[in-house]
Amino acid sequence: MHDDERERIIAVSELLHSAAAQLRVISALDWPAEARERFLACDGAELPEVEYEAFDPEPIVEIVREARRRIYPGLRVDNWLEEQAAVIERSALMLAGVGTERFYAHNRLIYGTPTEPLRYDPSTPLDLANRVHEVLVELRALDLDVNSVPDRSAEDVAARLQSAVREHFGDAAPEIVLVDELSAKARASSTKIRLRRSARFTDLDAAQLLNHEAFVHVATALNGQAQPHIRLLGDSHPGITRTQEGLAVFAELMSGTSDLDRLRRLADRVVAIQMCIDGADFIELYRWFLDRSPSREQAFESARRVIRGGPITGGAPFCKDVSYLFGLLEVSSFVRAAFVMGRSDLVPLLFVGKLDVGAIGALAELSFEGLVVPPLFLPPWVADPRSMLAFLTWSTFMAVTDSEALTESLRRVLADLPSLASA
Template sequence: MTVAERERIRSVATLLKRAERPVRILRSVSWPNEVRERFFATGARELPQVSYAPADPMPTLELVAQARALLRSEGAIDAWLGRQAEAIENSARMLSVLGTPEFFVWSRRLYGAPRDPLLDGTTTSLGLAEQLDGILATLGRVDLGAPAPACHLSWAVAEKMRAAVAEHFGELAPEVVVVDELASNALAGPRAIRLRRTACFTDRDVDQLIHHEAYIHVGTTLNGQQQPDLPILGASHAGTTRTQEGLAVFAELASATLDVDRLARLAARVLAIEMAIDGADFLDVYRFFLARGSEPQQAYESARRVFRGGVLEGGAPFTKDIVYLDGLLRVHNFLRSAVAAGRADCLRLLFCGKLDIDDVPALCELAVAGLCRPPRFLPPWAGDLRFLIAYLSYSAFLNQVDLKRIRAHFETLLASAPRVELPGEA
């Protein structure tokens, strides 16, 4: 790669990083606490009253245009940069139409919709969510060994997270702070991990947050910020969300912190988004979560995730939350396919910054050219690859087995077996 080519790539990556900087999606679609307080003060019987300040997309669009002018029509690297440009432009346009039906058009373009086909061309996020929801519903009468329900308050969770990030990130460890307003229970950035003051965490939530928010979201951001030739790798834009959230949920799986409650929540989010697309309003979705056992405050927060930025009367939700299951499926399949193909060299590359799986070929080229640096921070399960390679190798083999015939055999076997009531089951 020539010196001129290196400089061109650096210039495009820098322009795109500048273009992305003002595009703050989650901040722009957030709701103030007053909306929640007013909702419950009126008996949770009226749609929330929310207003947005649409963003001016032009500064971002102008920088994206400058970056595109430097792109060429061929090659994996230029295709990667082109995808970054498109995602950043689409995000800016989405934020310019907050609170309107057009918001959903851009949201779907960025994140997809529950009925959109996945990589196999037939499976959908909605189908996966419905299947998971059905399986998990059958486990309600089984004692899974969980401790008695408990509420771990945000300040106590913050203390545990501070110790974990200090040990893992050293002098670059982010602050862990408790805040009043947050759309989710927790949100991670390179300088701070924020926990919502009113959130109630379970025993598993604490470890999930460490592996999901800290080791993945903070880790990949810090790794991306240490890419001087490719600053766009430090940008958390919507074009990388599916892979980043999928990687973070896979981290929960690999660290044995993922549980059935977490999977049920991820599935319910997809079901709720589909309800909203089909016309359900905020109150319908709020009641949907209540019916599933959520406390009123949590049901409100779950419904807010669906409608933030969109239309509260239904038909135009924020579809970001479908990416968790879709992303998990993509990341898992990529990892086991890479191992089966003898490309374990690609595994740690996933942590070099904020990226999408489709970016891997370009990043391999950039790594060979010396422009993409190895990640400094890896989650524990990726730092020592022995378990991961063993698990993925077995998983790749299992994928070749005719599971339908095997499942039919064991279903027949179990059909003749009486159900056993174990201690602790209702």
């Protein structure tokens, strides 16, 4: 790659970096605490009243316009830069439409919808969510004692996390902070992991948060910010959400810190987004979550995640939470394909910064040219991939094995055996 080409790519990346840095999507969609207090005080009888601050997209659109003048579509790296330009511009237009159906018109194209097929596969997130629910019903029929009790306080979890992140990140370790208002139980940046003070956690949650928030979200943020040339990789704009959340959930599975309740919550969010698309308003979503939540407060937060940014009357949800199942399948498929093809050298590229899995080809070229440097921080299951290799080998074997006949045969045998549950 010639020096002038390197300079052009770096310049385009800098422009897009300056545009993406102005996007603060989640904070722009926050609700005041009073909205929850008033709603719960009237026992969920009246729709919350929420106003969003106006957002002017033009400064971002103008920067993107300038970046596009320097992009030459057709080249792999340029195609990636054009994709980044498009999603950054659309994200700005999305924020300009908060509180209206325009918000949904843009965010559905960024995050996907429950009924949108996966890349290279006709399955949809809604199909996956419904299948998760079906499996959970089957497991409940077995009366297995696998429910996790949320008996840990945020203070307890914070103490465990702080010790673990110091050990992994050293001087770069994020601070663990307790906050009063947060739509999720936790949210991470490169410098802080915030925990909702009122949240209760299970015995698995601390380890799950460590692998999800710290070993993925914090690590990719720090790795991206450490990139000396392509600083765009340090920006958490909506276009990278699917892969980042999918990678974080994949990390939970690889580390053995996920559980059935976690998978149910991910599936619930996909179903709720589809309910909102079909017309459910905030009250209907709240009542649906109320039957599936440990408290009224948690049901409120779950409904808020779905409808924030769009009209409170429904029909135009925030589709971000579709990304988790979407991304999980894409990331796991990429990792498995990389090992099957003998290209395990590409897996660490998932951690060089904030990126979409579709960018791997461009990032491989940029890495070869020295414009992208290796990640500073990797999760344990990537740094020492032995257990992941065993899992991927087994899953690859199962993917090409027809085990239905064996399963059916064993099902008939097991059906005739006495129950030992009460023995």
